[in-house]
Amino acid sequence: MSRTAQAPITQADPRIPFPSTTEALVCRTNENLFVHEHGQNSPEDIRRVQRAKAACRGCPVAEGCLKWSLANPELTPTGIWAATTAKERKTLRNRLRERLGTDWVGVVAKVDRASSRRRQAQSRPAAAEAAPRAHPMFSSPARDSITPEQQRQNRLVLLTAEYQHRTPRPPSP
The missing domain is CATH 1.20.5 (Single alpha-helices involved in coiled-coils or other helix-helix interfaces)
Structure with a gap:
């Protein structure tokens, strides 16, 4: 009897959305720069990782990318995500778990939603003052x-x- 094993499809945590932008990002135009496996420690690998991290530091979606990569460890087991390696992300996840509890993703998502609502509320009065009321x-x-x-x-x-x-x-x- 033949068995065809298929790995289950890992779904991303919906509480932290994948960051989106219309800008051309280095990680999308030069994907090979961000490939990094465990144990790649040659001088060339280290220089490539440093270049990838430098590119991430100037990225407009780096904060969202970091949150998403931390919330989805099964989808980001390797590579450079938001200027972090897999080992660095594991350390960050452990710190978040210690500080915020086992559902730290929910806590971060809740804070993000509250911040988003505050920003929207703060931007409304400025828009209302700029335009005359009907x-x-x-x-x-x-x-x-x-x-x-x-x-x-x-x-x-x-x-x-x-x-x-x-x-x-x-x-x-």
């Missing part, structure tokens, strides 16, 4: 949120209209 009558509820003061004014208008509709008017002479 008149409330012509603004789109999907686009412009209504302030508590506008809510109070709208309620007052509705109550006044309801009161006038229910109150009988005196006959005109």
